[in-house]
Amino acid sequence: MSSTDNQKQREFDIASAWLSSAPSAASLSNDVKLELYGLFKFISTSAGPPGGRPSIFSPTPRAKYDAWVAQLSKYASAGENGINAARDRYVVIAKEIGWSGDNDDDEEVDLENLDTEPSAIRKDKGKSQQDNPIGGVKVSVMSEEGEQGDTNSPLHDAVIANRLEEVRALIKKGYIINDKDEFGYTPLHLAADRGHAEMTSLLLLLGADRDVKDEDDLTPITLAEISGRDDVVAILALR
Numbered sequence: 001m002s003s004t005d006n007q008k009q010r011e012f013d014i015a016s017a018w019l020s021s022a023p024s025a026a027s028l029s030n031d032v033k034l035e036l037y038g039l040f041k042f043i044s045t046s047a048g049p050p051g052g053r054p055s056i057f058s059p060t061p062r063a064k065y066d067a068w069v070a071q072l073s074k075y076a077s078a079g080e081n082g083i084n085a086a087r088d089r090y091v092v093i094a095k096e097i098g099w100s101g102d103n104d105d106d107e108e109v110d111l112e113n114l115d116t117e118p119s120a121i122r123k124d125k126g127k128s129q130q131d132n133p134i135g136g137v138k139v140s141v142m143s144e145e146g147e148q149g150d151t152n153s154p155l156h157d158a159v160i161a162n163r164l165e166e167v168r169a170l171i172k173k174g175y176i177i178n179d180k181d182e183f184g185y186t187p188l189h190l191a192a193d194r195g196h197a198e199m200t201s202l203l204l205l206l207g208a209d210r211d212v213k214d215e216d217d218l219t220p221i222t223l224a225e226i227s228g229r230d231d232v233v234a235i236l237a238l239r
Helices: 003-019 023-027 030-045 059-096 154-160 164-172 187-194 197-205 220-226 230-237
Strands: 121-124 127-130
Touching (some): 003 059, 030 059, 154 164, 187 197, 187 220, 187 230, 197 230
16 A cells, blocks of 8 residues: 555544444434445455345345445446545545544554444453444344235235245235235245245246336346346246
């Protein structure tokens, strides 16, 4: 690193440490929290997130993954200049919510642990405090209720739970196979994202529309591809 790079990294380190205990950080909008998270991860790794994009049934990890990718896409092409630009943006946000730019104490901050889940505990000089993913700000994007199957539709719930016979029975009772839930997903979207191959085949047999799009303009096969459900992708690709 050049002297300029080292200076910017030092300023970023201090800003992220300040955010770990700043009361004003808690009132930030989720969009800003996610931007900070993505910046923190990109600056810390100079790379993108490992593994595939989390399932739609894990909304918070999925949103954090997307935030990280967004910052990677924005800054990575500029190399070290991009990393410095990301550091500058992170510091600007910290200053906007009250950071003076000074290091209020000389405590050594364990930056390696700034990215753990909020339930983890960091001890600085024997003092425990909640540790959160962007230098202290908890990213709470949306409720994770419903991840195990608790929608307003018995049909969608049955698909999530992979209950084939129940799905057959519900369709016979008149439930609409291409009906969308509150998030814009049809039963086929849910089966594809979950990787329920047999359920996917059943829904297609019962008349599910394989080309229907959710609120993000994603089809079931796209969700299957994103989630790495190769067997489901193969089923949906057949015409």
